[in-house]
Amino acid sequence: MNGEVAAITMAARPKVAAAAVKDAAITALVALGLFVPIVGLRTDVSSAGTLYLRERWGDVAILVVLAFAGRLGLLTWRGLRGEAKPATAARTALLARAGTFVAPLLLGLAVVLPFMPGTGRYELDLGILVLTYVMLGWGLNIVVGLAGLLDLGYVAFYAVGAYSYALLATTFGWSFWICLPLAGILAAFWGVLLGFPVLRLRGDYLAIVTLAFGEIIRVVLINWASLTGGPNGITGIPRPSFFGLPFSMSGEPDTFAGFFGIEPSPVHRVIFLYYLILILALLTNWVSIRLRRQPLGRAWEALREDEIACRALGINITNTKLTAFAIGAMFGGFAGAFFATRQGFISPESFTFIESAIILAIVVLGGMGSQIGIAIAALVMIGGFEVFRDLDEWRMLVFGGAMVLIMVVRPRGLVGSRTPTIALGARRAIGAEHVGEGRG
Amino acid sequence: MSAPMLAVDAVSTAYGAVQALRDVSIEVAKGEIVTLVGANGAGKSTLLMTICGDPRARAGRVAFEGRDITALPTHEIMRLGIAQVPEGRRVFPRMSVMENLLMGAQVAGHDPAPLLAQVFALFPRLQERQAQRGGTLSGGEQQMLAIGRALMSRPRLLLLDEPSLGLAPLIVRQIFAAIRDLNEKEGLTVLLVEQNANQALRLAHRGYVLVNGRITLRGTGRELLAMPEVRDAYLGGGH
Numbered sequence: 001m002n003g004e005v006a007a008i009t010m011a012a013r014p015k016v017a018a019a020a021v022k023d024a025a026i027t028a029l030v031a032l033g034l035f036v037p038i039v040g041l042r043t044d045v046s047s048a049g050t051l052y053l054r055e056r057w058g059d060v061a062i063l064v065v066l067a068f069a070g071r072l073g074l075l076t077w078r079g080l081r082g083e084a085k086p087a088t089a090a091r092t093a094l095l096a097r098a099g100t101f102v103a104p105l106l107l108g109l110a111v112v113l114p115f116m117p118g119t120g121r122y123e124l125d126l127g128i129l130v131l132t133y134v135m136l137g138w139g140l141n142i143v144v145g146l147a148g149l150l151d152l153g154y155v156a157f158y159a160v161g162a163y164s165y166a167l168l169a170t171t172f173g174w175s176f177w178i179c180l181p182l183a184g185i186l187a188a189f190w191g192v193l194l195g196f197p198v199l200r201l202r203g204d205y206l207a208i209v210t211l212a213f214g215e216i217i218r219v220v221l222i223n224w225a226s227l228t229g230g231p232n233g234i235t236g237i238p239r240p241s242f243f244g245l246p247f248s249m250s251g252e253p254d255t256f257a258g259f260f261g262i263e264p265s266p267v268h269r270v271i272f273l274y275y276l277i278l279i280l281a282l283l284t285n286w287v288s289i290r291l292r293r294q295p296l297g298r299a300w301e302a303l304r305e306d307e308i309a310c311r312a313l314g315i316n317i318t319n320t321k322l323t324a325f326a327i328g329a330m331f332g333g334f335a336g337a338f339f340a341t342r343q344g345f346i347s348p349e350s351f352t353f354i355e356s357a358i359i360l361a362i363v364v365l366g367g368m369g370s371q372i373g374i375a376i377a378a379l380v381m382i383g384g385f386e387v388f389r390d391l392d393e394w395r396m397l398v399f400g401g402a403m404v405l406i407m408v409v410r411p412r413g414l415v416g417s418r419t420p421t422i423a424l425g426a427r428r429a430i431g432a433e434h435v436g437e438g439r440g
Numbered sequence: 441m442s443a444p445m446l447a448v449d450a451v452s453t454a455y456g457a458v459q460a461l462r463d464v465s466i467e468v469a470k471g472e473i474v475t476l477v478g479a480n481g482a483g484k485s486t487l488l489m490t491i492c493g494d495p496r497a498r499a500g501r502v503a504f505e506g507r508d509i510t511a512l513p514t515h516e517i518m519r520l521g522i523a524q525v526p527e528g529r530r531v532f533p534r535m536s537v538m539e540n541l542l543m544g545a546q547v548a549g550h551d552p553a554p555l556l557a558q559v560f561a562l563f564p565r566l567q568e569r570q571a572q573r574g575g576t577l578s579g580g581e582q583q584m585l586a587i588g589r590a591l592m593s594r595p596r597l598l599l600l601d602e603p604s605l606g607l608a609p610l611i612v613r614q615i616f617a618a619i620r621d622l623n624e625k626e627g628l629t630v631l632l633v634e635q636n637a638n639q640a641l642r643l644a645h646r647g648y649v650l651v652n653g654r655i656t657l658r659g660t661g662r663e664l665l666a667m668p669e670v671r672d673a674y675l676g677g678g679h
Contacts, residue, residue, distance in 0.1 A: 295546055302543050305532035311494065312526045314518030314547040314593070 024072040031067035135281035137362040137374040139331030145369035147324035148304025150207045153214025157187040157329035159351035161336025166234040187333020188326040195325035221348040233347025367413025445470045451500030460486040473630040477637040478650035484633040523595035529586040533575025544592030559588040580611035604636045637674035
């Protein structure tokens with residue numbers, strides 16, 4: 001404990017200390033107001049089967065004291081630390097160097113994960129889940145992070161991809177490798193379809209329309225039962241095969257295990273799926289990075305900065321926006337197709353607004369526009385969510401608290417600096433301190 | 441005089457039901473600096489934007505180098521050799537000075553290196569600040585950047601919308617000196633929209649006075665400066 005140091009500081013600055021105590025008291029009061037109805041009063045079923053109100057004043061008291069102590073501790077810590085130091089150029093350079101070091105490390109880890117000791121079915125499934133969200137984050141990043149178009153309905157393209165794959169594969173029996181590009185193209189088509197009516201919208205208005213679009217797709221999927229199976233979804237979606245060799249337990253020569261002469265195991269398919277999503281995610285990343293250096297990608301970033309200036313420079317705003325929607329949607333569609341083949345079953349329940357919100361949160365927490373930041377954010381959000389599974393209903397609280405913490409400590413996202421997309425000679429990272437906060 | 445570089449012929453523009461320009465005709469010859477002066481809301485910026493096709497003219501015709509551009513979309517007009525420095529500068533705030541300048545060169549696709557050297561020679565301040573973010577520059581530097589960015593497409597006609605807006609007099613003089621330089625040394629044709637009528641008319645070869653969406657006066661810069669109605673209305677009674 002740093003109580004002694006804190007006491008000295010407080011003695012030196014009694015006014016500051018009094019203000020801190022007052023602030024903490026107000027926090028405690030707010031906590032009291034919140035926790036009395038949320039925690040203090042609880043309806044329970046008695047042994048006789050009737051509802052009764054259980055009072056838990058002890059718990060409320062503990063929480064209020066915690067809030068008071070936490071606030072006081074935070075203020076004391078801030079007081080001791082003094083004024084927040086702005087990120088210096090040296091720190092920015094260091095972060096940039098760390099970034100170039102972290103990315104290959106994470107990639108290497110991702111590649112060898114299936115063969116690391118201690119990696120079982122559960123770890124692989126979690127890895128697949130995380131990578132799916134990494135891919136979705138990178139896809140949405142094109143629309144939100146680069147082009148600055150706030151899209152709250154990204155899950156719609158995920159759904160279009162998943163249903164496209166499911167319907168094509170179950171109706172025509174086409175293989176995954178034919179359906180995957182088709183699902184991406186269909187999703188891109190829907191991206192353009194969404195893009196047209198919202199060409200003139202920005203910011204809040206765009207967000208509302210995209211939110212509605214996401215809901216419309218979901219509601220159509222529920223109600224168009226003859227095509228989509230309605231709320232029951234689509235079952236029996238073909239599982240992926242290894243370029244025509246099915247993953248089967250029989251060990252026949254025309255199965256994966258038989259062809260390569262290895263012991264049949266259900267893990268083979270999971271490992272294959274893992275590498276499949278890893279490759280798809282890396283493809284998304286590669287395309288994003290390449291495009292950022294092309295005129296189109298620069299136009300996206302310029303569009304995010306200032307639409308009127310873009311027009312003045314002769315940039316075609318319509319095409320720039322539509323391609324952002326289309327390419328972002330295409331990767332959402334790829335991820336959707338992968339989701340469908342992995343699950344073998346899809347229903348509209350998998351494509352609710354909360355999915356859009358999680359993907360957007362990954363992009364924002366990662367630091368809009370930063371590829372590595374998004375990967376880390378997906379790992380933290382999705383992986384962290386799983387790690388805290390034992391906490392049951394407290395999990396959401398930890399999750400929410402972590403998000404608030406990240407936004408307090410790093411308001412511009414985990415990786416806030418960016419490399420210029422366009423340069424003569426050496427590229428220099430631009431410090432986060434110059435990046436506007438919360439501006440799309 | 442041969443055919444003008446830019447000819448605006450009997451153009452009318454409206455925002456919805458509000459008529460902003462009525463029957464406006466102006467001409468800009470190659471190598472000229474022409475200024476549009478007028479009070480707030482007279483339609484100066486609207487005229488400049490109408491030339492760029494946004495908003496589109498309801499009636500009349502806009503021609504650039506003999507070609508009718510009235511119906512062309514904005515981004516195509518801006519690729520013909522016309523560059524615009526928008527009102528309020530509008531630099532890309534999170535991009536570095538260098539990126540801002542290179543964005544200006546992107547669509548036209550000329551080799552940026554000699555153009556950069558030219559812009560840096562004109563505004564040495566931009567060279568010093570090239571790694572800094574556009575949004576962190578001072579107002580005057582942002583104006584220099586906006587002009588520099590427009591020059592990166594190697595335009596033949598430069599449209600400037602209120603370059604003196606919100607700048608200190610000393611900076612305004614610098615900017616205007618740079619415009620004169622560009623005109624005299626590079627032969628750049630300039631159409632300048634200004635509220636600062638005094639300095640704009642001193643700089644310009646010719647000028648037009650716009651009142652309530654109509655051209656009321658025209659003449660050389662010196663003639664207009666000497667006209668009593670101009671002096672009274674726009675120059676604060678001859679200061």
